[in-house]
Amino acid sequence: MVYMMYCLLFGLVVGLAAVASNPSPYFAALGLVLVAGMGCGVLVGHGGSFLSLILFLIYLGGMLVVFAYSAALAAEPYPEGWGSWPVLGLAVGYLVGVGVAAGMVMGGWYQESWMVCDEFGEFSMLRGDISGVAMMYSSGGGLLITGAWVLLLTLFVVLELTRGMGRGALRAV
């Protein structure tokens, strides 16, 4: 299990380096998918199974559609991945940076930063993430309504930005 977690966390960092190293949009989107997948794996490993399911299905599902369309709009004949030197240099630079930072704070940070969500699970009725959802629907109702309104507003914003075929803000050139 510990070995598995190491692999997932390593994949998370590599995926972040893949996004940040400024490759073509296809590969950046791929890196983001990798990050989200690995992050969901880490969450499952620490007892947030429901949370990671929601993240993976809804967030990643929605984002993938957006990524597919934007990659189609910004299609390039010669996409640049880690095969090209500037991108590879940036990626290696970021990975070395993460290594140095981890080496500097080694031993001091991970005890508090990675904790299992429910200790003594046998004694509690609900998992932490499920009870969080219940809280969100009961005492967090106002926040939920505001959040839903903001999502609706976002829909209008996106529609208003992309309306008008040829003269809209988003178009294939």
Next chain:
Amino acid sequence: MNPYILATLLFGLGLGTTITFASSHWLFAWMGLEINTLAIIPLMAQSHHPRAVEATTKYFLAQATAAAMLLFASISNAWLSGQWDIHQMSHPLPTTLITLALALKIGLAPLHTWMPEVLQGLDLTTGLILSTWQKLAPFCLLLQVQPANATLLLVLGITSTLVGGWGGLNQTQLRKILAYSSIAHLGWMILVLQFSPSLTFLTLLVYFIMTFSLFISFKISNATNINTLATSWAKAPALTSIIPLILLSLGGLPPLTGFLPKWLILQELTKQDLAPLATVAALSALLSLFFYLRLSYAMTLTMTPNNLTATLPWRLPSLQTTLPLAIASSATICLLPLAPATAALFTW
């Protein structure tokens, strides 16, 4: 734009600022800022002109970076200190990060570069919303956060006043000059923020009144560069004789309102034993004064007895509402005698 959509977006603008004002929780404050950004974006891009779309993209990228930084800082704060309250920031790291994120949001000097570019791509009304209403929510947060390090805010403030003066010197485009003037004024507000928050608030409101009158007058004379200003006396002679006073008020000359915040800020800085800083700030106001003076020169001192600097436009009756401009410009010009009352009103 469809009026229903316009109403929804304006409601979104109001809702975002209100949520940030009313929140004591970092997540909600962040959410209000995001609603604000979201709602202004279609308003900025509504002309679908490539320049407007470019400006919108730049604005969105800068604001999204700032909001992500703010969220990261508040999550770090929750992790380090175990609470989300705005008033109980104790750890220096998230406090500094939040100050920098808000500085990026309102465009303070080392992080100001998006501001002139964005303002240049917009029409004057949207630019006015961007440089007044959109500053309110970040400012409200900035007033509530107790800075961990006194030097940080002082450096941000003095750099902003200097950059705001220097950057505007070589511009011929009015909207860029307005952006640099905004940066310089924000610098003054940030300079005095940790010594007297009520003075910062007073400066912000006075700046809003002054910049409102300037934006609306430019809108009425339909001017976006200095050349057009030179013929504006043919369009609205009375307004043209008022505009130099508004400009000099923004520059902070004594018998006008703009002198009031600068005067009180210099006094407060001197009281705090920061006389060198106050001197540098006062000198940087001279840089700003130069470009305000150049605008007034182009507008009024090149009138009929001299040679005309541009072709005259046809005189058509203006259909724009002038009442708000009348109120704002009288406040811009003659509020200085009320200085003690105004200062007392903002002391809490």
